[in-house]
Amino acid sequence: MSDSLFFVLVSMPTQARNSSFLLSGRFFRVAAALGLALLAQTAHADGGMWPFHNVPVEQIKQKHGVTLTPEWLENVRLASARFGSSSAFVSADGLLLTNHHVAKGCIQRLSTAENDLAAKGFLSATRAEERRCPGSEVTQLVSYIDVTARVTANNAAGATDARARQTAITEVEKQCREETKLRCQVVTMYRGAQYWLYRYKVWSDVRLVWAPETRLGFFGGDPDNFVYPRYALDVALVRAYEDGKPVVTPHYLRLAKDGIKDGDTVFSIGNPGSTDRSLTAAELNFLRMQWYPIRVTNAEGARSDLLEWGELSAENQRRALDPLFGIENTLKSIRGENRALNVERLHQNKRADEAFWKAKAAELTEKGALRFKSGSDPWVAIAAATEKQNRYAFEMTGTEYAWGTLLRVANDIVALAHEAQKPAGEGLRAYREAVRPQLRNTISSNRIWYRDMETIRLQSKMEEAMSYLGQDHPFVARMLQGGTPQEAAQRVMAGTKLDQQGERRALLEGGLSAINASNDPLLVLVRDLYPIWTAIRERDQREVEAVKEAAHDDIARLRFAVNGLNEAPDATGTLRLAVGKVAGFDRDGILNPWTTTFYGLYDRNIAFGNKPPFDLPANWLAARDELNLATPFNFISTLDIIGGSSGSPAVNAKGELVGVMFDGNLEGLGNRFAYQERTARALAVDVRAIVEALDKVYGAKDLLKELTPHWK
């Protein structure tokens, strides 16, 4: 069984590969024929996260016997929505189902020491009591068009001219915004072989409707993360509002009364963040030798600093819960990816694949059917850029501000003001126009910032910077100003007012002049560091990213010419459809079934003595005899998902909701680099478990009526 489309071509019959008539004109006919061959050969592999403009309908029909009609596709697409990562409308009144861990930011921000919704859970008695999530929004992909021609029009001369392309993208996005009033984003597919303009409807009023206790949502805690068999009710319900009223949504998913069963075909629709399946052998090797070890070390450092601080008091512990959750989730995931990277077979396959494409490139170039834009050999160019990336890695890491810190928010304020001054297409990619609204939203939300915790996190960052850059690096020198990290962090945080929503808003609105006039010590710190910080990033963008992008363009163009749309593009954080089968798996001789049941929840709870993170709240202990314990709880499938897919609806052939994706198994972490159908599994909460819990444990009669009006 092949691991992915990626590697299939390598095992094609020799006469097809060595075909001697691959001349310019004939090339594309042959490529089409090869495409068919690929299609036939890959009928067993379900890897790939497909954009809606390129769902392999025919392939799915052949393999699964399921015909996806345009109406089916339109309904699941419009029923899907981005909320943090992924979610889906499940009623005509704007009710959205997602993961507990996706809604966790909202739940946490609505919590106080006195009323801890994360611990106690939340169920809104009436619609009037649904609680608005600070800084949250929901977006829906309403339409898309191919803009490859527009983006690449002025770009024919040389693919290294990333600026022209960036200018075009910015222009396309701007024009779209003005014409449609929608959020517009140009999405790069096949690493530049295609560009698509995506248009989103945005609702910025999202309210929490129901969330179970974290003990249910995150049952098993960090130890059970990425583990299967699993017993987590990792779901939550929110509702989108418009003009103070629930959004009316003609497109939503009906809950499948019969759920799903072993062997069934299943689909998931969501926004997988990123995959790296087209990385070259040189890049994979860099990740293995340098990048992942650094990331693991950093995350472990941040984690232990927060843990230590959390141990000082119960309130500290509560405050640290949200960031710790994020860090531990990251840590297990990068550790898993790191493990996948250390499997030599991955690199062997990659080298074999690369050898094939290099030979193919040489052959086509000689016959005049191919000319690379980026130079004579894109693999060599990428290897050279990776060498530089390797050299710059310590500086990039040492000057990076961790996501979710007030330090990062302060820098975002400064960076946004600077970027607004630059001509379109010239600034830092991370701050280009398309992402600015969301950034502004986050900055100006009424989220609660804990000054004491942010002090610890700032100190943590300073220590990290010291270890990567040394004490004499100007970045470090300015951070510490002669003090210890502890002193410096306390001095800065003692005086800052950026934890106050009004201060952040004023600076955001005031732009550069407000920033330059500020004497807030945190803002002054990032403002002083900004020239160093941005120079390091601009260098990376210029010498590493741009070079790689152009070279990857070329490889993608070659692959795209041969494989065409039969190969799914890498994930890009945009809406994709995946198809798979519900199936158990064999882990080194241990058979794991396709589903778990509530029986297993109590087995694990009791086996671990009802102790955290395997403890259950009183309502669940009391409901043990009420519940139908045989209800399927968490099921697994071969669905190809990755970070960002959290909260994606799992849908059956009829387009009904059968579950909510919330995790993968440990083996699934390797999916970042190559899809593994045999062992990688995606985890979903079964819709029947949600209904059973809402009914028997939470007594949420009104919600059930809204969710299952069609159930008898």
Next chain:
Amino acid sequence: MSDSLFFVLVSMPTQARNSSFLLSGRFFRVAAALGLALLAQTAHADGGMWPFHNVPVEQIKQKHGVTLTPEWLENVRLASARFGSSSAFVSADGLLLTNHHVAKGCIQRLSTAENDLAAKGFLSATRAEERRCPGSEVTQLVSYIDVTARVTANNAAGATDARARQTAITEVEKQCREETKLRCQVVTMYRGAQYWLYRYKVWSDVRLVWAPETRLGFFGGDPDNFVYPRYALDVALVRAYEDGKPVVTPHYLRLAKDGIKDGDTVFSIGNPGSTDRSLTAAELNFLRMQWYPIRVTNAEGARSDLLEWGELSAENQRRALDPLFGIENTLKSIRGENRALNVERLHQNKRADEAFWKAKAAELTEKGALRFKSGSDPWVAIAAATEKQNRYAFEMTGTEYAWGTLLRVANDIVALAHEAQKPAGEGLRAYREAVRPQLRNTISSNRIWYRDMETIRLQSKMEEAMSYLGQDHPFVARMLQGGTPQEAAQRVMAGTKLDQQGERRALLEGGLSAINASNDPLLVLVRDLYPIWTAIRERDQREVEAVKEAAHDDIARLRFAVNGLNEAPDATGTLRLAVGKVAGFDRDGILNPWTTTFYGLYDRNIAFGNKPPFDLPANWLAARDELNLATPFNFISTLDIIGGSSGSPAVNAKGELVGVMFDGNLEGLGNRFAYQERTARALAVDVRAIVEALDKVYGAKDLLKELTPHWK
């Protein structure tokens, strides 16, 4: 944490190792000092299966805070009994608790197509209806004495003179039998550094009292074998009889009403078959490169032949169940050991350990404190013998008769007759006097032989022999006599009467003259093959076994001089006590709890759709709401067990029965070569699950009264 006592010495302080005063006289004082150092250093490791004459009482007290009194030790020893592998008396009336899979041979032999006790289970309504197990016996270790001096007395001249030793052993055993009327066996400890005479009381009337359905005893079947979490009621009750009445047993284990819990100290008492912890690096390498691959291949061949035959009819399938169970059990176990052998660290540790002992030997030899009997370097001698073993491996394998086949039984009849003619100590080790009674018992039992199945197994053997020896080897030529394996097997089996108990008994009693007069085709076959078969084994015994044994003697003597009784001897199929802690384990990031519950049984049953091997009989499905599902079912511990430990009682500090050992996890298979405290776990059925099942599912009120008279 050190993996075993075995490797501890390597990490001792340098000054102790390089101690310069290790001269002859002082050597043993130093050794004693080293022994104490070892004791202190190994306080964390529970590895080791300890003979009752050398239980490390002080070490257990230090580590576990449990004082094992002589009375405690005597009671658990006399309460333990060998029944197939291990078992324990659990009432004053001779009731014995063991595993379902240990009693399986008996259950199977009492079954017929019409009344399949394996499928339906068995519960004797009254004592009168308890059913005698054909060919079974129970033995109890009543006493033991050190006979090292007697065995090695005439042996001082040269350790290669294995014959003198064997003669002495035979003499000791014979004299003991005549004096005590007990079964007597000389047990070799520390590979010849010690010899112990064990005396056993034997009961040959054993009756089946209760056995659950195989679906419970072997829940999860082969897929769940060696797997944890586990949900198997792998227990059965038999009763020992004497003169037609239940044996009265003052020594038995009382059932612990409170069972056991996470972190508790636990003991197991049983007859672990064999470990190979003192193998040399050369031997481990041979096992990895040659022996295990051969064994896996053979077992797979035998398995697929039986499976194929079983598919022909439901009755075939039923008949094949028992041998298939054995083969699949063997297969998973040798695969697991094979996997453990392929971990390079094992070999690294072994080489490091060996380097240390070689240096130690050189040092001591130079100082005149040591003289090896077997030659200048026992490791070199073992390596040379292993080289021969490697060369003879195909002939040994090709001519081996699989255990449990009628072919093997026929050969046993011939071999026993021949061996009886030889002077004591000169024959094949596998047929020495001590084991003959049990062999005779097995041969002359009224076990049912299925001629059709034996035909397939004979054919299977013939094909295997062909593949190892080639068609021209005299062994193969005589087997086939010009026909195909199928023809030859059918011809032999069509005419044989050895499936009849009377025929076998007559030949057994008639000895060589009866054998030479027989024209039973199966007997004639093995009789003709006997000279080849026995010559190959005699050569192996002479050139491989004897050489290795003498060399291992030397190494053991060296180790024993340094480590003394602080190191447990390799398992030898005799009664041992192991000590450990009840503890979960972490399997590559997946936390496994210390116990499972009945909740988990139903979770797994439902998750696999109540399909074999995860299906449950109707009584269990019906009892779901009756049972206390939170009852601990299967628990795990760090107990050091191995094949042969099946049915061993698990005992708490008070000497009460808390469970029955029945399996290990996959990681535990590596225990053969080195104990792994961190991940290897022994599985036991919790005594509370047995009581709950007897009560709620089987309604065995009388048995419960007998088992728990002291429970309120």
